[in-house]
Amino acid sequence: VNANARHEAAAQARPSSPFVQEARPFEEFYRTELAGLVALARGLCSPAIAEDIAQEAMLVAYRRWPDVSELDHPEAWVRRTTANMAVSQLRRKLAEIRAMRRSRDVEPVGRLSQDHESFWAMVRTLPHRQAQVVALYYLYDMSVADVAATLEVSEGSVKVHLSRARESLARRLGASSGQEQP
Amino acid sequence: MSVDRQAREASAQLRAAVQREVEPMTMFTELRARRSRRRAAATVTGVAAVAAVAVVLGLTTPWREDAHPLPAGTPSVRTPSRPVGDELVVERLDNGVITLTGLRAPLPHTPGLVRDITGFAAFGFSADGDRLAYTTVGGVRPQGGRADGEVHVRDLTNGKDQQLGSCSFPCPMAWTPDGSAVLSIQRGSVVRFDSVTGTPTPVATPAGWTLTSLDISPSGIVVAAGRAADRASLLTMGVDGSHPTVLLALGTSEELSVARWSPDGRSIAFVHRTTRAEDTTAEAAFSVRRVTSAGTGARSLADVGRCQCVGIEPTLAWAPDGRLAVASPLSDTTHLYTVGAADLAPMDGDAVGPIAWRPGG
Numbered sequence: 001v002n003a004n005a006r007h008e009a010a011a012q013a014r015p016s017s018p019f020v021q022e023a024r025p026f027e028e029f030y031r032t033e034l035a036g037l038v039a040l041a042r043g044l045c046s047p048a049i050a051e052d053i054a055q056e057a058m059l060v061a062y063r064r065w066p067d068v069s070e071l072d073h074p075e076a077w078v079r080r081t082t083a084n085m086a087v088s089q090l091r092r093k094l095a096e097i098r099a100m101r102r103s104r105d106v107e108p109v110g111r112l113s114q115d116h117e118s119f120w121a122m123v124r125t126l127p128h129r130q131a132q133v134v135a136l137y138y139l140y141d142m143s144v145a146d147v148a149a150t151l152e153v154s155e156g157s158v159k160v161h162l163s164r165a166r167e168s169l170a171r172r173l174g175a176s177s178g179q180e181q182p
Numbered sequence: 183m184s185v186d187r188q189a190r191e192a193s194a195q196l197r198a199a200v201q202r203e204v205e206p207m208t209m210f211t212e213l214r215a216r217r218s219r220r221r222a223a224a225t226v227t228g229v230a231a232v233a234a235v236a237v238v239l240g241l242t243t244p245w246r247e248d249a250h251p252l253p254a255g256t257p258s259v260r261t262p263s264r265p266v267g268d269e270l271v272v273e274r275l276d277n278g279v280i281t282l283t284g285l286r287a288p289l290p291h292t293p294g295l296v297r298d299i300t301g302f303a304a305f306g307f308s309a310d311g312d313r314l315a316y317t318t319v320g321g322v323r324p325q326g327g328r329a330d331g332e333v334h335v336r337d338l339t340n341g342k343d344q345q346l347g348s349c350s351f352p353c354p355m356a357w358t359p360d361g362s363a364v365l366s367i368q369r370g371s372v373v374r375f376d377s378v379t380g381t382p383t384p385v386a387t388p389a390g391w392t393l394t395s396l397d398i399s400p401s402g403i404v405v406a407a408g409r410a411a412d413r414a415s416l417l418t419m420g421v422d423g424s425h426p427t428v429l430l431a432l433g434t435s436e437e438l439s440v441a442r443w444s445p446d447g448r449s450i451a452f453v454h455r456t457t458r459a460e461d462t463t464a465e466a467a468f469s470v471r472r473v474t475s476a477g478t479g480a481r482s483l484a485d486v487g488r489c490q491c492v493g494i495e496p497t498l499a500w501a502p503d504g505r506l507a508v509a510s511p512l513s514d515t516t517h518l519y520t521v522g523a524a525d526l527a528p529m530d531g532d533a534v535g536p537i538a539w540r541p542g543g
Contacts, residue, residue, distance in 0.1 A: 025469075028480050030213070031206045039200040043193075051204075055213055062217060111199060116192040138193040170185045 026065045030058060033075055036140060037082045043120050043135040044086035057082040076150040083136065083151070087128040122172055123165075130165035133158055268501050268542045270518070272509070273302050273535035282314070284540065285518075285531040289314075291341030293334070301535050303331055303353035308361040308377075311541040312339050315346075315364045315377070317353035333366045335377050346380040347373070356396040356404070358421055365396050365404065365421065372396070372404075374421065385423040393417065394459075395440050399447040399475075405429070407441040407452055414438045416450060416477065429477035435461075442500050448475050451483070451506055451521075453496050465490045470498060470508055470521060483521045486510045501539045509537050 037057060042050035061068050061078045068074045112120070123131050129151075136147045137158075144162070148155040169175075269284040276283075279294040280301045293316065305316035314336045320329030331353040333346045349355070349366040356365045363374045365385070372385035372393065387393070393408040398421060406417045414437050416430040429450075432438065437455040444451065449472050457466040467488045473480045486496045487510050496510040506521040507529065518529040518537070 025482055027210060028471075028482065030210050032478075032480065034206045034209060035197075035201050035204045038204050039193075039196050042196060042200060051209070055209065055216065058213055059217060062213065112192070112195055115188075116195050119188055119192040120196065134189065138189045139197060141193075166185045169189075173185060173188065175183055175185050175188060 026062055026069070029061070029069070029074060033078060034058065037078065039139050040079060040082050040135055041086045043123060043139055044083065044131055045124065050086075053086050054082055057085055073149070079136065079140070079150050080152065083132045087131060119169075119173070122169055126165055126168060129153075130161045130168070133161040134165045134169075137162060268503060269540045270499070270501070270507055270529070270531075270537060271305070271307075271540050272518070272531065272537050280535075282316070285529070289338065289540070291336065291338050293336055293343060303349075303351075304355045304536050306355060306357055306538045307540045308357055309359065309541065310361070312337065313361065313377070314338055315355055315357055317349050317355045317366060319349075319351050319353045333364060333375055335364065344380065346375040346377070347382050349373075352394055354394065354396040354406075356398045358398055359400050359402055363421070365398065367393055367396070372406075372423065385419075385421070387417075387419065387423055388426050391417060391426070395452075397442050399443040400445070401447055403443075403447070403475075405441045405443055405450050407438040414454075416441055416452060416473065430473055430480065434458075437466075439495055440497050442498055442506075443475075444500055444506075445502050445504060449473065450475065451498055451500060453486075453498065454482075455495065459495075460492060462490060462492055468496050468510075470496065470506070484508065484519070497536050499537045499539050502541055507537055507539070 034054065037054035038050055041053040041057075045053060057078055060081055061074070068077055071077050123134050126134065132151060133147055136142050136150055137144070140146075142150070144155050144158050147162075148158045151158070269286060271282050271284050271289060274281055274283050276294075281294045282289050282292045282302065282305060293314075301318070303317040303319040305314060307314055315334065316336070317331055317333050319331040330348040330350060333349050333353070333355060334343055335346060336343045346364060347366075348368060350369050352367075354367060357363075357377075358365070358374075362377055363383075364377050365372060365374050367373070368382070370392065372387055374383045374385050375381070376383075388410070390411050391406075391408060392410075393406040395407040397405050399405070402421050404419050404421055406419075407415075408417060409415060410417060410428045410431060412434050414432040414434070415428050416438060417426065418429050419426040430438075432454075435456075435458060437457065437459045439453045439455070439459070441450055441452040443449075451470060451472045454469050454471045455466045456468075457464050465488050467485065469485045470483045471480060472483050483506070486508060494511050496508055498506060498508045500506050508519050508521055510519070518531055520529055
């Protein structure tokens with residue numbers, strides 16, 4: 001049963017009510033989530049195509065909004081989709097082709113200092129899952145449990161990927177891999 | 183420096199950089215155009231072309247990714263359907279006279295308005311619940327426009343009523359937290375009336391602001407629904423007009439109204455209309471929405487009906503205990519509902535106009 005049919009059934013079940021609980025408007029969801037998705041894509045793939053990747057993920061959410069909006073956490077769904085698209089080689093290539101074909105010059109979004117640019121460049125060389133875990137954990141300031149729920153993996157898996165990512169980054173940055181206490 | 187710290191700093195800089203540069207409104211327009219282009223391409227090309235497009239799109243978009251729901255979150259909690267302590271006061275028509283009454287008990291010394299007056303435009307209670315401020319709105323004049331309305335304060339302990347001054351349609355009103363003044367709108371400008379003497383003090387607002395509702399937080403911040411630079415907006419300022427801020431700006435073809443602070447001053451609820459208030463050419467959809475006091479985290483709490491209409495809109499009132507009552511006139515009878523964390527619960531009773539909570543004793 002699709003979401004529209006469920007809405008209709010719910011409305012018919014409450015004929016006297018002027019209230020029909022409808023899905024959250026996509027436009028509002030878009031405004032709230034977009035910047036985070038661009039940052040996520042920016043952390044995981046080339047700055048030149050980060051916006052395009054985020055837009056593609058939002059386009060999928062837009063097409064499937066009646067279903068996506070019914071999820072308990074639609075934001076997690078679109079973050080996972082963005083994270084997957086951003087590390088997909090084929091999708092990166094296609095996004096780059098689209099970016100090159102655009103008539104206007106596209107400024108890479110989110111200019112960073114050299115150190116921070118280098119940091120994200122290193123993140124992008126990590127195995128895909130490690131990079132996704134690092135990006136979600138730090139960019140969204142998520143807990144391990146939230147990262148696990150977003151990527152639909154176990155918390156143990158997230159801890160392992162996060163630990164390995166930190167060790168790998170520490171070796172290259174010449175830093176300690178420990179987690180600082182706030 | 184540890185990796186953890188470097189990662190946090192790099193993340194903070196990236197978030198800030200993206201926040202500065204990303205323009206959601208522009209990108210949303212682009213998203214719609216992109217979707218339209220792809221739909222058109224899929225429609226007008228031949229079978230072979232459609233097949234080719236389908237292959238390309240199939241490769242470029244994760245249509246085949248399943249939308250697996252995440253583990254269920256906290257179950258929705260229905261709010262109690264009856265107020266405890268605080269009383270919801272509604273407008274009623276009684277033998278040709280429009281009055282205000284509590285849902286559980288009549289209001290003492292309530293004002294009554296004869297039916298040829300449009301009714302109460304807005305009303306609200308002082309923090310101690312002993313004084314009622316209300317506005318009436320003038321009828322439509324033969325030469326166009328509306329006659330001025332009136333701003334009153336009534337002492338509910340003895341029935342003494344005083345007109346503070348005049349107001350202009352739609353005559354919103356709001357008490358200051360200390361009960362010393364009532365804000366309303368007079369010919370497009372905000373006016374602060376002394377609640378005892380009625381002395382008016384103009385409150386300056388930026389050019390281009392048009393306000394249709396007023397509310398004041400416990401800490402004295404005014405929130406208004408209206409327009410700024412012709413965009414449907416939530417606007418905030420001090421009771422003296424200081425620090426005017428556009429908290430939330432939506433499109434020019436939308437409408438925001440009835441903005442109300444939550445009792446803790448952390449959120450604002452308001453009514454959203456998908457078309458302009460004066461637009462009779464299209465059906466409007468109404469919803470109750472909520473944003474944080476910083477203008478972030480906007481979300482829809484409930485859809486409250488549709489109509490192709492002017493002058494009919496839902497209204498809402500936030501109880502001191504955190505429940506949000508919504509009255510929708512978009513059906514034969516105006517129903518009252520409370521909005522909880524994720525659900526609606528019907529309340530006993532109905533109303534024909536504005537609603538407000540009277541603080542319990």
